[in-house]
Amino acid sequence: MAIADTAVPTDAFHEPGKRRARKLAGNVFIAIVLAVVLVWVLFPFYWAFLNSIKLPGDTFGNRWIPFLQFDPTLENWRSTLGIREIRQALLNSTLIAVGAATLALVLGTLAAYALARFRFRRPNNGTLTTWFLSQRVLPPVIFVTPFYLLMRQFNLLDTVLGLVLINATFNLPFPVIILTQMFREVPIELEEAAQVDGASHLEIFLRVALPLVAPGLVVSWIICLAFSWNEFLFALSLTTKDAIPMPVIIAGAEHTRGVDFQFVGTRVLLTMIVPLVMALLAQRYIIRGLTLGAVKG
Amino acid sequence: MSADTSTASLGKITQASRHGPGKRSQPIKWVFILPAIVWVLTFTLFPFGYAIYTSFQSYRYGQRVGFVGLDNYRRLFSDDVLWQDLITTLTIVSIAVTVEMLLGICLAILFNREIRGRSLLRTIVTLPLFATPIAIGYLGITLFYEEGGPVNSLITAVGGPQIAWLSSPNGAKAAIIITDIWQWTPFIFLVILAALQSLPQDVIEASAVDGSSELQSFWNITLPLLTPMLWLVLLLRAIDAFKIFDIVAAMTLGGPGRATEVYSRYVYLTARRFTNYGDAAAQGFLLLFIVMFMVTLLWSRIRHVYDDTPR
Numbered sequence: 001m002a003i004a005d006t007a008v009p010t011d012a013f014h015e016p017g018k019r020r021a022r023k024l025a026g027n028v029f030i031a032i033v034l035a036v037v038l039v040w041v042l043f044p045f046y047w048a049f050l051n052s053i054k055l056p057g058d059t060f061g062n063r064w065i066p067f068l069q070f071d072p073t074l075e076n077w078r079s080t081l082g083i084r085e086i087r088q089a090l091l092n093s094t095l096i097a098v099g100a101a102t103l104a105l106v107l108g109t110l111a112a113y114a115l116a117r118f119r120f121r122r123p124n125n126g127t128l129t130t131w132f133l134s135q136r137v138l139p140p141v142i143f144v145t146p147f148y149l150l151m152r153q154f155n156l157l158d159t160v161l162g163l164v165l166i167n168a169t170f171n172l173p174f175p176v177i178i179l180t181q182m183f184r185e186v187p188i189e190l191e192e193a194a195q196v197d198g199a200s201h202l203e204i205f206l207r208v209a210l211p212l213v214a215p216g217l218v219v220s221w222i223i224c225l226a227f228s229w230n231e232f233l234f235a236l237s238l239t240t241k242d243a244i245p246m247p248v249i250i251a252g253a254e255h256t257r258g259v260d261f262q263f264v265g266t267r268v269l270l271t272m273i274v275p276l277v278m279a280l281l282a283q284r285y286i287i288r289g290l291t292l293g294a295v296k297g
Numbered sequence: 298m299s300a301d302t303s304t305a306s307l308g309k310i311t312q313a314s315r316h317g318p319g320k321r322s323q324p325i326k327w328v329f330i331l332p333a334i335v336w337v338l339t340f341t342l343f344p345f346g347y348a349i350y351t352s353f354q355s356y357r358y359g360q361r362v363g364f365v366g367l368d369n370y371r372r373l374f375s376d377d378v379l380w381q382d383l384i385t386t387l388t389i390v391s392i393a394v395t396v397e398m399l400l401g402i403c404l405a406i407l408f409n410r411e412i413r414g415r416s417l418l419r420t421i422v423t424l425p426l427f428a429t430p431i432a433i434g435y436l437g438i439t440l441f442y443e444e445g446g447p448v449n450s451l452i453t454a455v456g457g458p459q460i461a462w463l464s465s466p467n468g469a470k471a472a473i474i475i476t477d478i479w480q481w482t483p484f485i486f487l488v489i490l491a492a493l494q495s496l497p498q499d500v501i502e503a504s505a506v507d508g509s510s511e512l513q514s515f516w517n518i519t520l521p522l523l524t525p526m527l528w529l530v531l532l533l534r535a536i537d538a539f540k541i542f543d544i545v546a547a548m549t550l551g552g553p554g555r556a557t558e559v560y561s562r563y564v565y566l567t568a569r570r571f572t573n574y575g576d577a578a579a580q581g582f583l584l585l586f587i588v589m590f591m592v593t594l595l596w597s598r599i600r601h602v603y604d605d606t607p608r
Contacts, residue, residue: 027412034414037418038418038421040479041425047439106332108333110329110332110333111329111332111334115330117326118326118329128334132337135341136536137536137588137589138345138588139585141561143344143345143348144564144569145578146344147344148568150347168336168340169340176333202325229429230430232542237569246429246432247432250431251431251546264439268435271431272429272432272433278427279427283420283423286423287487291530292533294599295488295495295526
């Protein structure tokens with residue numbers, strides 16, 4: 001570190017050679033920790049992948065490298081994707097996640113712009129923001145019964161639409177917090193210049209402000225998409241057949257049939273692949289979203 | 298004439314930029330905020346109110362029987378199973394969150410320097426955060442498989458005993474805790490790393506120039522600056538950890554026996570399997586009470602983290 005180097009002259013106790021040895025030892029230590037962390041984080045994914053391309057006979061016995069230690073097969077993938085319920089669940093999950101993310105983004109972006117650009121008095125901006133964020137604090141299990149009874153009332157049980165509405169609600173805090181901060185960072189002069197040109201507020205919002213926060217829009221959408229995809233509690237309590245998404249399909253399957261390692265592999269990967277790709281795409285602003293805007297990581 | 302209008306509008310702009318447009322009162326702002334307000338009223342406040350109403354009613358076979366006052370709440374105190382599950386949840390949450398905090402903070406401090414591969418590391422560690430919890434729990438069954446599963450293979454390879462992960466009460470608890478640690482340590486790590494990097498560097502550099510050692514300047518400068526953020530991640534993580542449901546539902550179904558039955562699953566089963574909506578609502582509010590208790594306990598310590606954000 002540069003700071004440490006500038007401090008060297010005042011530090012009379014370390015000769016250069018000793019310092020270099022210590023620095024090397026430090027680097028080796030960090031490299032080892034880095035390697036351990038990477039293996040620890042990635043191993044479960046690799047294990048799922050391995051099982052998905054193994055025949056049942058190859059499951060055990062330290063077979064880690066395809067082609068060298070066992071013959072990989074696509075048979076598991078073929079039979080998993082051949083199951084109609086799984087294809088239906090993939091479709092349901094996609095519809096629920098895209099629908100909920102889009103809905104949350106539209107509502108959240110509008111609210112975020114209002115919170116960033118206008119002053120509210122009763123209730124004021126702070127209260128409104130807290131109000132939108134409170135959803136992250138409420139335990140979702142409180143809502144299981146009310147949502148069940150309401151969805152039953154409106155004939156929305158076991159429908160994709162029902163889960164779209166619920167997931168949009170629970171993910172609303174993400175676009176609100178991420179985009180409020182991003183709209184605040186947009187230089188106000190740009191919007192004023194457009195105002196001079198006679199643009200209406202709606203035009204300024206659509207033509208000036210929105211394009212400038214485009215990265216925030218994309219990332220908010222991606223975060224909502226991933227978390228809607230992963231949602232399990234309401235998917236479990238509100239679906240019975242037609243609207244079952246991936247997380248419900250895989251839940252508890254093994255308790256009735258015993259564990260088929262290769263099908264665990266394919267199903268787990270099919271369920272996780274979309275949110276994992278989203279994680280790679282949404283690098284920026286993730287921390288901002290997850291800490292409700294406290295850390296601008 | 299045209300010059301006149303332009304000065305007029307210029308004057309308006311300067312006024313706007315001096316006070317910021319936030320000061321202007323414009324009805325258009327309601328067009329932007331109302332959809333979200335209506336949404337939260339409909340899908341959060343109304344169901345929340347409905348849950349309160351439900352908690353004062355008695356249900357039989359999913360049908361409302363009548364108003365029972367505080368009976369559902371009174372029954373909470375005599376429900377031994379509920380308290381047992383609450384203690385199980387507290388055990389799992391406290392161990393998991395403690396380990397996550399310690400690991401996450403140590404890793405963040407370790408990687409808070411210019412090293413190659415740090416951005417790769419940050420990318421890789423976001424993967425667990427987004428991995429579907431129910432899928433991770435399902436995968437956990439195979440990872441913690443007793444006869445020849447990878448975890449036990451590793452342990453026996455280095456001379457350890459074969460651990461009965463999912464068939465013994467403590468093994469099952471440990472498996473769930475380890476899975477939670479795998480999934481959420483990255484959250485602590487990423488937040489603390491981002492917080493460390495947003496600290497005012499000149500203060501830390503100044504202390505280095507003053508001749509204090511790295512450890513001293515960490516202890517005297519960095520740590521106090523970091524403290525509110527540490528309380529904040531602890532609170533956010535603890536709130537989320539208390540909701541634990543998915544991993545248990547996939548990995549142990551609360552077993553063996555009731556060893557890993559967590560509170561949210563108990564409430565869920567009360568509502569959905571036994572259709573005791575009234576009891577379930579009261580149980581849910583006990584959980585909310587615990588969460589709110591944690592929030593109020595820690596809020597004064599973290600309040601000023603948010604002070605620059607909502608006005």
